[in-house]
Amino acid sequence: MLRCILLSCSFLLMGNLLSAADPLSSWNETETKTKVMQFVGSITEEGGEQYVAPEDRIAVFDNDGTLWCEQPFYNQLAFALYRVHQLAPSHPEWNEKEPFRSVLNGDLKKVFASGEKGILALVAATHSGITETEFKNAVMDWTNHSEHPRFKRSYLECVYQPQLELLAYLRANGFKTYIVSGGGIDFMRPWTEEVYGIPPEQVVGSSSKSSYEVREGVGVIVKQPELNFFDDKDGKPVGIQQHIGKRPILAFGNSDGDFQMLEYTTTGDGPRLGLLVHHDDTEREYAYDRDSHIGQLARGLDEAKARGWVIVSMKNDWNEVFPAE
Amino acid sequence: MLRCILLSCSFLLMGNLLSAADPLSSWNETETKTKVMQFVGSITEEGGEQYVAPEDRIAVFDNDGTLWCEQPFYNQLAFALYRVHQLAPSHPEWNEKEPFRSVLNGDLKKVFASGEKGILALVAATHSGITETEFKNAVMDWTNHSEHPRFKRSYLECVYQPQLELLAYLRANGFKTYIVSGGGIDFMRPWTEEVYGIPPEQVVGSSSKSSYEVREGVGVIVKQPELNFFDDKDGKPVGIQQHIGKRPILAFGNSDGDFQMLEYTTTGDGPRLGLLVHHDDTEREYAYDRDSHIGQLARGLDEAKARGWVIVSMKNDWNEVFPAE
Numbered sequence: 001m002l003r004c005i006l007l008s009c010s011f012l013l014m015g016n017l018l019s020a021a022d023p024l025s026s027w028n029e030t031e032t033k034t035k036v037m038q039f040v041g042s043i044t045e046e047g048g049e050q051y052v053a054p055e056d057r058i059a060v061f062d063n064d065g066t067l068w069c070e071q072p073f074y075n076q077l078a079f080a081l082y083r084v085h086q087l088a089p090s091h092p093e094w095n096e097k098e099p100f101r102s103v104l105n106g107d108l109k110k111v112f113a114s115g116e117k118g119i120l121a122l123v124a125a126t127h128s129g130i131t132e133t134e135f136k137n138a139v140m141d142w143t144n145h146s147e148h149p150r151f152k153r154s155y156l157e158c159v160y161q162p163q164l165e166l167l168a169y170l171r172a173n174g175f176k177t178y179i180v181s182g183g184g185i186d187f188m189r190p191w192t193e194e195v196y197g198i199p200p201e202q203v204v205g206s207s208s209k210s211s212y213e214v215r216e217g218v219g220v221i222v223k224q225p226e227l228n229f230f231d232d233k234d235g236k237p238v239g240i241q242q243h244i245g246k247r248p249i250l251a252f253g254n255s256d257g258d259f260q261m262l263e264y265t266t267t268g269d270g271p272r273l274g275l276l277v278h279h280d281d282t283e284r285e286y287a288y289d290r291d292s293h294i295g296q297l298a299r300g301l302d303e304a305k306a307r308g309w310v311i312v313s314m315k316n317d318w319n320e321v322f323p324a325e
Numbered sequence: 326m327l328r329c330i331l332l333s334c335s336f337l338l339m340g341n342l343l344s345a346a347d348p349l350s351s352w353n354e355t356e357t358k359t360k361v362m363q364f365v366g367s368i369t370e371e372g373g374e375q376y377v378a379p380e381d382r383i384a385v386f387d388n389d390g391t392l393w394c395e396q397p398f399y400n401q402l403a404f405a406l407y408r409v410h411q412l413a414p415s416h417p418e419w420n421e422k423e424p425f426r427s428v429l430n431g432d433l434k435k436v437f438a439s440g441e442k443g444i445l446a447l448v449a450a451t452h453s454g455i456t457e458t459e460f461k462n463a464v465m466d467w468t469n470h471s472e473h474p475r476f477k478r479s480y481l482e483c484v485y486q487p488q489l490e491l492l493a494y495l496r497a498n499g500f501k502t503y504i505v506s507g508g509g510i511d512f513m514r515p516w517t518e519e520v521y522g523i524p525p526e527q528v529v530g531s532s533s534k535s536s537y538e539v540r541e542g543v544g545v546i547v548k549q550p551e552l553n554f555f556d557d558k559d560g561k562p563v564g565i566q567q568h569i570g571k572r573p574i575l576a577f578g579n580s581d582g583d584f585q586m587l588e589y590t591t592t593g594d595g596p597r598l599g600l601l602v603h604h605d606d607t608e609r610e611y612a613y614d615r616d617s618h619i620g621q622l623a624r625g626l627d628e629a630k631a632r633g634w635v636i637v638s639m640k641n642d643w644n645e646v647f648p649a650e
Contacts, residue, residue, distance in 0.1 A: 201526075245525030
């Protein structure tokens with residue numbers, strides 16, 4: 001009996017050691033994983049031909065669909081809908097005004113039918129006129145009181161476990177990890193450090209204009225309804241230059257909105273790695289690419305091979321999708 | 326005799342040890358130095374009432390007049406003038422066109438008489454239409470082939486020795502040091518890491534619009550002539566929020582263009598420190614404040630005491646101004 005217990009202990013211990021030894025344990029032993037680890041190994045090998053100095057080890061990650069789930073619609077829109085409900089008591093006029101009325105009635109079909117104009121009205125009404133601190137509190141209120149409609153867990157738990165491991169692995173190898181997302185910079189910053197280990201200053205995203213004001217003697221930043229910067233497509237390399245001022249050596253995206261970011265990253269001199277998550281896993285997450293209304297991926301699939309980009313199959317390359325509860 | 330030599334050696338050694346023990350050896354033993362060191366001591370004392378976690382130790386520094394000399398005119402203008410000469414062979418039309426003609430004739434008075442419109446034309450012609458890499462090379466060409474008209478040394482050696490020590494001292498105490506300057510972000514980034522130990526991603530500044538293009542198969546960022554962001558006055562807190570996403574706890578400036586940055590920094594909760602360099606040293610540098618055409622400082626002087634900001638006298642608080650040659 002004692003021997004059995006000791007043996008079990010040894011196996012448990014070995015299991016722990018094995019998983020501790022594999023920094024990417026949620027990645028299957030496929031060619032994809034080999035390519036990632038070989039790349040990191042080669043650029044960190046001192047004296048090696050492919051060596052890259054730590055200050056140039058910049059890795060950029062898209063967020064929606066690359067680090068967390070973006071279906072059935074962008075999480076930031078879920079936040080906007082939540083916030084309409086929160087703010088409704090101070091806006092009786094919304095009961096008569098579309099698309100607010102449909103949001104309050106829970107009629108999402110009608111909300112989406114309002115098109116880009118309607119969605120932008122929702123975003124403007126829910127994302128401006130308040131200070132950065134107030135907005136941050138609103139975002140955290142949403143993360144604490146809402147859940148993903150399919151996975152029935154907090155949106156912050158709908159992040160991809162293999163990517164959490166990859167981010168940590170890159171940082172352990174001297175990389176500075178950045179988010180470069182079409183999503184709102186102020187929407188991501190309140191939680192990216194806790195969830196991804198990425199501090200606010202390493203988040204690049206779309207932004208609204210903002211102004212400086214003094215309120216009751218305290219200097220504050222107030223969010224305005226006008227768009228300042230749209231961090232998508234051509235905007236991604238521009239945002240990278242603006243915030244980081246260096247060409248990354250690794251870029252990870254999932255849609256054609258990330259095409260220019262991968263192109264900018266991988267057409268520089270020296271060793272480079274570009275990767276795209278391919279959502280091909282209906283069972284554990286979603287399957288979509290060329291014809292999707294969100295995260296469309298067509299040009300990336302067509303050109304990946306010629307450009308040496310790695311297509312990461314969610315179905316085949318990842319043995320876990322989300323973190324254990 | 327031997328004893329004398331040994332004694333001299335001991336004194337020399339002691340001197341070295343003493344200066345090694347003082348991270349701010351170019352700062353005189355005044356109240357200013359005491360305030361700075363007490364602030365850093367209090368916010369780094371674990372378990373202390375004023376303790377600030379390392380991730381919140383954000384220090385922001387203006388550049389022109391705070392980290393390097395800004396007289397007799399902004400160094401970035403000296404760069405623009407230099408570049409007009411460099412580019413002139415490809416622009417024969419400049420021989421007939423003001424203010425380019427006066428630049429080429431060395432008639433600075435006439436250049437300045439062209440006013441803001443003329444200066445902006447110079448900046449647009451010398452700062453755009455080229456890639457970030459080409460611009461970086463142009464900046465480094467200027468730093469390598471020009472010198473300050475009065476101090477007869479490279480502009481990069483016209484930085485303030487006490488501030489180099491302060492930046493290093495703050496970083497040794499867990500601070501992340503940033504530049505937040507009205508100067509061009511792309512003009513500073515090529516040399517701030519080497520000179521100040523501040524990497525490109527920790528430089529915030531004014532910027533022109535830029536676009537993403539593919540040239541000969543390589544993705545590049547091309548600088549455009551239109552202004553994107555003016556990082557001065559109200560713009561400084563906005564730039565800080567945009568790049569860093571956190572309210573700093575220490576801000577150091579020298580002019581009323583830094584007023585809002587100091588206000589934003591010091592009106593937050595918890596321990597805060599605001600400082601202003603007062604240029605009062607005609608002999609070793611320059612003396613200017615209320616009536617200066619550059620780096621005007623009036624409101625800052627008037628309100629510093631009530632706001633608890635520290636006025637740093639170049640004459641009395643610094644025993645060295647520039648690094649030894």
